[in-house]
Amino acid sequence: MENILVFCLLLLSVSVATSQSVIDSATFLRCIVRQGLNPPDQTSEVTYIPTNSSFATVLRRRIPNLRFDKPTTPKPLAVVTVKNWSQIGTALACSRELSVQVRIRSGGHDFEGLSYTSTVPFFVIDMFSFRSIDVNLTEGTAWVDSGATIGELYYRIAEKTNVFGFPAGLTPTLGVGGHFSGGGYGTMMRKYGLSVDNVVGSGIIDSNGNIYTDRVSMGEDLFWAIRGGGAASFGIVLGYRIRLVPVPERVTVFTVGKTVGEGALDLIMKWQSFAPSTDRNMFVKLSLKIVNGTKPGEKTVLASFTGIYLGGSSKTLNVMNRDFPELKLKRTDCTEMRWIDSVLFWAGYPIGTPTSVLLDTAVANKLFMKRKSDYVKRAISRTDLDLILKKLVQVEKVEMNWNPYGGRMGEITSSRTPFPHRAGNLFNIEYLIDWSEAGDAVEKDYLSRAREMHGFMTPYVSSNPREAYLNYRDLDIGSGGNSTTYEGGKVYGAIYFKDNFERLVNIKSIYDEINFWRNEQSIPVRK
Numbered sequence: 001m002e003n004i005l006v007f008c009l010l011l012l013s014v015s016v017a018t019s020q021s022v023i024d025s026a027t028f029l030r031c032i033v034r035q036g037l038n039p040p041d042q043t044s045e046v047t048y049i050p051t052n053s054s055f056a057t058v059l060r061r062r063i064p065n066l067r068f069d070k071p072t073t074p075k076p077l078a079v080v081t082v083k084n085w086s087q088i089g090t091a092l093a094c095s096r097e098l099s100v101q102v103r104i105r106s107g108g109h110d111f112e113g114l115s116y117t118s119t120v121p122f123f124v125i126d127m128f129s130f131r132s133i134d135v136n137l138t139e140g141t142a143w144v145d146s147g148a149t150i151g152e153l154y155y156r157i158a159e160k161t162n163v164f165g166f167p168a169g170l171t172p173t174l175g176v177g178g179h180f181s182g183g184g185y186g187t188m189m190r191k192y193g194l195s196v197d198n199v200v201g202s203g204i205i206d207s208n209g210n211i212y213t214d215r216v217s218m219g220e221d222l223f224w225a226i227r228g229g230g231a232a233s234f235g236i237v238l239g240y241r242i243r244l245v246p247v248p249e250r251v252t253v254f255t256v257g258k259t260v261g262e263g264a265l266d267l268i269m270k271w272q273s274f275a276p277s278t279d280r281n282m283f284v285k286l287s288l289k290i291v292n293g294t295k296p297g298e299k300t301v302l303a304s305f306t307g308i309y310l311g312g313s314s315k316t317l318n319v320m321n322r323d324f325p326e327l328k329l330k331r332t333d334c335t336e337m338r339w340i341d342s343v344l345f346w347a348g349y350p351i352g353t354p355t356s357v358l359l360d361t362a363v364a365n366k367l368f369m370k371r372k373s374d375y376v377k378r379a380i381s382r383t384d385l386d387l388i389l390k391k392l393v394q395v396e397k398v399e400m401n402w403n404p405y406g407g408r409m410g411e412i413t414s415s416r417t418p419f420p421h422r423a424g425n426l427f428n429i430e431y432l433i434d435w436s437e438a439g440d441a442v443e444k445d446y447l448s449r450a451r452e453m454h455g456f457m458t459p460y461v462s463s464n465p466r467e468a469y470l471n472y473r474d475l476d477i478g479s480g481g482n483s484t485t486y487e488g489g490k491v492y493g494a495i496y497f498k499d500n501f502e503r504l505v506n507i508k509s510i511y512d513e514i515n516f517w518r519n520e521q522s523i524p525v526r527k
C-alpha cells in the first residue's frame, strides 16, 4: 500500500517536472516563428529570449523597482514587444498552445512586479511600442495607447493647449495601461476625481485574440471592470479614450515644511479637517518624514505641506488664510505657473525644467521599493497623532504621504467604478520605504519596518475590511499564489474593491471563465 503511494507520488513528480521543463525559451520561440510573428532569421525585433544579447536591456527598460531586478528574480521565457494588435493575437496563440502564462506590461511600475515576474513559466507582452496619443481639442477628448506614459500624455495635451489637462498620477513614467486600469489619482482628484472617472472609451483583446475596439463592442460590464478593477484579470487593454478637463492658464504651487519642534502637530491636526473639506481647486498633500533634530543625534518628524491651487496666487492666499490660517502661507511661498509646469513641480523637477523631460520614459533613479496603503475615515486625535509621530521616529526610514479626498471624490458613488474608496474617506495614507543597498538581510529589515508602521496604524484607519488602493499593490494583504481560488481572491478582493468585488467576479466568470488572465492578485472566477 505504502509502496504504491510512494510510486504514484514519484510518477506525479516526474510528470510535473517534465511538463515544466518542456516549455523553454527555444520552444516558445519556435511557436512564435511558426505563428509567423518572428521570421526564422530573427530580424523582426519582436521576440527577445534570454540568449539574445538585447534580452536584459529590453526586459529591464521598464523595471523601476530593484526588488524585482535581481539575478534571482524569475525571468520570462521571452519578452514579446508587440508592434500592432494582430501580433498580440499571435503571441496569445502560443500562450494557449504551450499553456504558458502571460504577463502584460505597460509602464512596469507595479509595486510587486506582477507585470514582469512570476513563479510559473511565463512570458511578457510588452506594450512599449503602443504609445500613440491623439488629442482632439474640438471634441475635448484624446485616445491614449496603453503603453504610453502619463508624462507623454501630459506633454501631448500641453503641446496643443494650456487650458486643458488630465487628472492622473504624479510620476511621469507611470504607464497608462496599469495606472488607469487601477484607478489613477493625482493632484486634480478633488476637482475631477480619478483618471478612470474621466475615461469614456477603451479597446481590449481577449484570450482568443478577438479585438473589441470600443466601448459598445466590449459591453458596459467589461468597460466598467477595466476602470479600476485592474485590467490584467480581463484582457489586454489597447488604450483609453479620455475626456480632457479644463485647467486655468495659471495655477499656483507651494511647499511649507515644519518640524515637530516648529509646531507640526497642531498643523497636522488642522490639516485633517481642512484638506478634505476646503475649496476643491485646492489640493494639499501632507508628507511625513524623519529628519535630524536640533540636538546632535536627535531625530524628529518633518511635516511638508505641498499644495496646488487651480487658480492664481491671490486666490490661493485667500483660500489658505480663510481655511488654514495656522499654516501662515505667504505670497513668497507661492509660485504661479502653467498647469504643465506644475506637473514637473510635483514630479520633483526644479522650476524652469523644460517640459520635454516628460517624454523621457526611462526611470532615472531606480531604487528598492515597498508600498502599503490605508484609508482614514475619522480624524486622528492629538494624543494619537503624537504617538504616531513618535512611532515614525522609532521605526525610522518609513515615510508617509497623506492624500486628501473630499470634493469630487465624495460625490461619485462607490459602485460607479470598481474603485470603491469614495465618500466618507478623509484621506489616503501611502507608506513609502525606498532603499539603495542590495542584500536579503537589508531587504528583510526594510520590509519589516514598513509592516511595523502599518501594524501600528491599525486603530486609526478603516476596518472590516481594512481598505487598500489597488495601484499601491501589496502582496502582504493576500495572494492567490499560482492558482487563485474564489476564497483566496476574496481576501484581497474585498480589501481593494469592497462590495464591487462580487460584480468583478461575475464579469470575470463571463468574459474569462477559463481564468486565462491571472496573477497573484487577479480576480478569481466563481467556483
Ligand SMILES: Cc1cc2nc3c(=O)[nH]c(=O)nc-3n(C[C@H](O)[C@H](O)[C@H](O)COP(=O)(O)OP(=O)(O)OC[C@H]3O[C@@H](n4cnc5c(N)ncnc54)[C@H](O)[C@@H]3O)c2cc1C
Pocket (backbone or CB within 6 Å): 064, 103, 104, 105, 106, 107, 108, 109, 110, 111, 114, 115, 127, 146, 147, 168, 169, 170, 171, 173, 174, 175, 176, 177, 178, 179, 180, 181, 182, 183, 184, 185, 186, 230, 231, 232, 233, 235, 236, 237, 238, 471, 472, 519
Ligand atoms: C514611483 C511610483 C509613483 C507612483 N505614483 C502614483 C500616483 O501618483 N498616483 C497613483 O494613482 N498611483 C501611483 N503609482 C502606482 C501606479 O499607479 C501603479 O503602479 C500602476 O499600476 C502603474 O502602471 P504601469 O502601467 O506603469 O505598471 P505595470 O507594472 O506595467 O502594470 C501594472 C498592472 O497592470 C497590468 N497591465 C499593464 N498594462 C496593461 C494592459 N495594457 N492591459 C491589461 N493589463 C495591464 C499589469 O499586468 C499589472 O498587473 C506609482 C507607482 C510608482 C512605482
Ligand SMILES: *[C@@H]1O[C@H](CO)[C@@H](O)[C@H](O)[C@H]1NC(C)=O
Pocket (backbone or CB within 6 Å): 038, 041, 042, 043, 044, 045, 046, 047, 048, 049, 052, 053, 054
Ligand atoms: C535578438 O532578438 C531580436 C528580436 O527578435 C532580433 O531582432 C535580433 O536579431 C536578435 N539578436 C540576436 C543576436 O539573436
Ligand SMILES: *[C@@H]1O[C@H](CO)[C@@H](O)[C@H](O)[C@H]1NC(C)=O
Pocket (backbone or CB within 6 Å): 037, 044, 083, 084, 085, 086, 087
Ligand atoms: C502587424 O505587423 C506585422 C509585422 O510583424 C505585419 O506583417 C502585419 O501585417 C501587421 N498587421 C497589421 C494589422 O497592421
Ligand SMILES: *[C@@H]1O[C@H](CO)[C@@H](O)[C@H](O)[C@H]1NC(C)=O
Pocket (backbone or CB within 6 Å): 119, 120, 121, 481, 482
Ligand atoms: C508556485 O508558487 C510557489 C511559491 O508560492 C513556487 O515555489 C513554485 O515553484 C511555483 N510554481 C509552480 C509551477 O507551481
Ligand SMILES: *[C@@H]1O[C@H](CO)[C@@H](O)[C@H](O)[C@H]1NC(C)=O
Pocket (backbone or CB within 6 Å): 136, 137, 138, 139
Ligand atoms: C476631432 O473630432 C471631430 C468631431 O468628432 C472630428 O470631426 C475631427 O475630424 C477630429 N479631429 C481630428 C484632428 O482628429
Ligand SMILES: *[C@@H]1O[C@H](CO)[C@@H](O)[C@H](O)[C@H]1NC(C)=O
Pocket (backbone or CB within 6 Å): 292, 296, 297
Ligand atoms: C543627520 O545626522 C547624522 C549624524 O547623526 C549625519 O550623519 C547626517 O548626515 C545628518 N543628515 C542630514 C540630512 O543633515
